Structure formats: C-alpha cells, structure tokens
Amino acid sequence: MIKIAFCDDDMEVLHQMNELLDRYRVERNEDITYAAFQSPFELLTEIEKGIRPDILFLDVVMPGQNGMDVAKEIRQYDTNMKIIFLTSSPEFAVESYSVGAYFYQLKPIWEESFFRLMDAVLAECEKKKKNSLILRSKDGITRIDLQQLEYCEVLGRKLLFHLGNGAVLESAGSLDDLAGQLMQYSNFFRPHRSFLVNMEYIQNISSRSIKMVNDAEIPIPHGKCSEIKNTYMEYAFNGEQAVL
Template sequence: MIQIGFCDDDLSILSELRVLLDRYRVERNVEITSAAFQSPLELLTEIERGTRFDILLLDVMMPGENGIDTAREIRRYDQSMKIIFLTSSAEFAVESYTVGAYFYQLKPIWQESFFRLLDSVIAECAKSGSMSLILRCKSGITRVELDKLEYCEVLGRALWLHLTDGTVLESGGGMDHLCEQLTEHDNFLRIHRSYLVNLDHIKSIVPKTITMDSLAELPVPRGKYAELKDLYLEYAFRRKQVFLT
C-alpha cells in the first residue's frame, strides 16, 4: 500500500491532484491512500504525530513557511520520504535537491506527465522497500539499506543497529519483530537472543567470538560454535564464495 500526501494552499490544485490520482489508481490497478493539506503547519503536525507518507507532493510557494523550508523540517523526522515539489517555475530546481527532493513537477499538471512521474517514484519505492528497513528511531523515521546493516544488538530495552559506516541507530522495536521483518533475507542470522548479524559482514568465526568487518567482537553462545560455523559456511557456499584451506 502506497501512502501519498498532497500539500498546496490552492484548493483547485488539491482537487485536481485527487482527480488525477483516482484515474491513476483505476488505470494502474494499484492500492494508494492519500491525504491532502492546505498548509505546511497541518502537514508537519500530522507527521510529528507519526503519520508516514511514502510520497509527498509539496507546493514550493505557500503563505508563511515555503515548501523548501517545510521539506527541511520533514527531513528531521523522515529521511526516506520521496518529496516531489510542485512549482510554476524551474528556478527552484537546484535548491530542491538540497533537501533530498526526488523530483519537481511543473504546473499546470498534465495527466501524462503526472502518470509518468508516479510510475517512476512508485517503482523506486518498491525497489528501495524490498532492500531496506523502515525504523522509528529517536532521530525520526529512518530507512536503513539492508546491505549497510552490519549487526544489531539489544541493550536494556532498546534495539541498537550498527551500520557499516559507523552510524549507530537506537530503535524502540524488539529483536523478535526485527527478525520477523528480515525472514526473507537469508543473509541475516540471529546468533544469540540479543544479537543479529549480517553474514555478509562477518570477518571471522572462532569458538568464542564472531568478529565483524568493523572489528566488533560478538559472543558465541556456549555450545553454538559448530552450528553457527556450519550455517555461515552453507550461506557462503550458496553465494559461491571461495575458501582457501
């Protein structure tokens, strides 16, 4: 299910976008929910409450806070939302990319260009969604690319995700729920009730320790070394990785 938000102070534009989206739903046979906002304040209030949009069509020029400033605020809560600016002039194109905009749509909005844009951005959402994880962290809603997730650990009541670039994210979710989300990805293995590792980032396994690419050392539970080693080797062979002995 794709969630789309519209924000424009012009009611006629919001009405036009709803009509175009309804046509798109029917012609493409896709499930999309939408919400419309007449001001950045309404939109930001909803996002701060926890509402998440996959795609946001945002007017650049609005009374009070403009679209660019609104996008900067949104990025405090959500780094992965695909933001598309609505504008009557291409002069804001360069500035729009400073806030991680996906694209900008010139007004007036024609059906052909609108459909083509939605085709592109929805395909991008599907692509990034299949290889990423959406987390609600202290820093806001964050999309984590799975190939950059090295390992996860439980500390206290929090879940800590360690990324390959050294970033550490704190999430309130539980390890059991995280494992369920990653069931389809065979490169993730729960080695301990408090640890989940990405097999692609294991540097070495010895009887008491798994060393990750970052040189982080994770404990191997008593009596589990042989099982974990065999699971890792099976995964490596499936990936046709080469071993020298």
C-alpha cells in the same frame, strides 16, 4: 494501500492534484488514499504525530518555510518516504538530491507525465515494501529499508536497530519474533542470542567477536566461532563475492 500526501499553498494546485489522483486511481484500479495540506506547519504536525505517507508531493516555494527545509525535517523521522518536489523553477533541482528526493516535477503538471511518474514511483514503493520493516517507536511508526539495517540488539526490554547511516532506532519487541520474520532473507543471521546481524556489513570475524563496518563488535559465544565463520563463508560464496 498506498498513502499519498501533497502540500502546496496554492489551492488550484491542490485541486488539480486531487483530480489527477482520482483519475489515476480509477484508471489504474489502485488502492490509494491521500491527504492535502495547504501549509508546511500542518504537514509537519501530522508527521510528528506518526503519520507516514509513502509518497509526498511537496511544493518548494511556500510562505514561512520552503519545501527543502520541510524535507530536511521529515528526513529526521522517515528516510524511505518518496518525496517529489513541485516547482515552477529548476533552481532547486540540485539541492533536492541532498534530501533524497525521488523526483523534481516542474509545474504545470500534465496528466500524461503525472501518470508515468505515478506508475514509476508506485512500482518502487511496492519493491521497497517487500524488503522493509515497520517499527513502532517513541517517534511514531517508521518504515526501514532492510538493506540499511546493519544489526539489531536487545537491550533490556528494547530492540535497538542500528542502520548503515549511523542512526539507531528503538522499538519494543522480541528478537525471536524479528529473527523469524527475517528468516527468508539469506543475509541475516543470529550469531548470539542478543544480536541479529546483516552479513553485508561484516568487516571481520575473529575468535571472540564479529567486527562490523562501523567498528561495532558483536560477541561470539564460546565454541561458536567455526559455525559462524562457515555460515558467513557460505553466504559469501552464494553471493559470488571474491573470497581469498
């Protein structure tokens, strides 16, 4: 099921979005649920509670807090949500990309263009879901893109997920279970009982440690260096990377 939210202070726009999504859901036979918000405060309150829509239609100009500021706050909780800005003016188009906007939709919204947009964004959501992981953390439920997962480590009874953008997410769980889930992805391997590594982020392998691109060092157990190097070299060759 795809979850959609839309936030606009104009009741006519909210009514139009309801009608468009109802028609789209019926004509495309899509499993979609959606919620409408008339103020940024209502939307952010739900986001802070852990609500995570896959797609958000967000008005740019609203009283109290504009859509750009709202999007910046949302990105603190969710970097994968597809944010589509709604506006009557193109003046914020460039700024919209600074918050990772998926699209910038000018009003009025016509059915034909809306259907094309929905087809494209739903296809992108489905692709992302196949290569993503859902975490339950103290900040709520977060979906992370596996391409952004640099490595995961066990610390006490917690799992720490280190992302390529520098963020670190904390979740309960077992590294054994996580490794089992990611076995289907050739870029993940477990060089140490306390670490799971994305080989796309390896910078260097020495006799004692794996150095990641962010300079983090993953310890190599005694006697495992050759095995780990062979695993990495096999992955590099299969990925057709240049190896000297």
